[in-house]
Amino acid sequence: MTHLVVLVVSIAVVDSLNPTTIVVGLYVATGPHPVRSILGLTAGYFAFNLGAGVVVLVLGHKLAGLLPRPGPDVVHWGELALGLGALLAAGLLWNRRHQVRAGFARVERVGHRFAPLAGATLAAIELPTAVPYFATIALLTASHQTGTFEIALLVVFNVIFLAPVVAIAIVRALAGGGAVAVLTRLRSLVVRHAGTVFAGLSFGLGVALVALGAVGLATSP
Numbered sequence: 001m002t003h004l005v006v007l008v009v010s011i012a013v014v015d016s017l018n019p020t021t022i023v024v025g026l027y028v029a030t031g032p033h034p035v036r037s038i039l040g041l042t043a044g045y046f047a048f049n050l051g052a053g054v055v056v057l058v059l060g061h062k063l064a065g066l067l068p069r070p071g072p073d074v075v076h077w078g079e080l081a082l083g084l085g086a087l088l089a090a091g092l093l094w095n096r097r098h099q100v101r102a103g104f105a106r107v108e109r110v111g112h113r114f115a116p117l118a119g120a121t122l123a124a125i126e127l128p129t130a131v132p133y134f135a136t137i138a139l140l141t142a143s144h145q146t147g148t149f150e151i152a153l154l155v156v157f158n159v160i161f162l163a164p165v166v167a168i169a170i171v172r173a174l175a176g177g178g179a180v181a182v183l184t185r186l187r188s189l190v191v192r193h194a195g196t197v198f199a200g201l202s203f204g205l206g207v208a209l210v211a212l213g214a215v216g217l218a219t220s221p
Contacts, residue, residue, distance in 0.1 A: 044119025
């Protein structure tokens with residue numbers, strides 16, 4: 001159980017450095033009613049992502065119930081497979097890193113909408129490419145823990161994932177209008193290097209998962 005908690009928290013920490021949510025948070029932080037808007041954005045994203053995660057988790061358990069009960073090494077093989085997939089994604093993202101910047105214009109426009117709806121919309125846009133989140137759900141499905149414990153870990157994952165956006169709201173609240181110029185420059189910096197960051201995060205996650213899977217298989221009785 002401890003291994004699972006550490007793994008989920010580690011994936012969430014890496015995934016929390018997601019340039020998309022950070023850029024949108026920075027964008028909203030420089031507009032009107034920044035703190036309220038960021039918190040609304042965060043609440044909408046959290047609600048959609050957690051709801052979608054629970055649905056996928058339930059469907060995963062129903063599908064697993066139709067299959068033979070997996071052996072104890074299935075989680076480790078899953079870590080290896082997900083890690084190799086993340087490494088492949090890192091290569092693709094690196095090749096397309098210069099094209100990522102153009103996609104932020106469409107994503108930033110989401111911030112003009114009602115904040116909770118904007119957060120839910122952003123979560124829906126992000127969900128099809130949320131490889132770390134789906135990897136976490138797959139690991140939870142294969143872990144055979146209680147439903148309450150698995151949902152609790154999904155909550156933990158989403159709280160950690162959105163922590164940088166909440167941190168932006170705290171900075172904006174404490175620094176007031178003086179933070180606008182700094183946040184605007186930071187947003188431009190993140191957008192400029194987003195493609196590289198995406199590739200780096202995917203590569204780091206892939207290496208970590210491959211290492212965990214390999215060590216798990218090597219030490220499994």
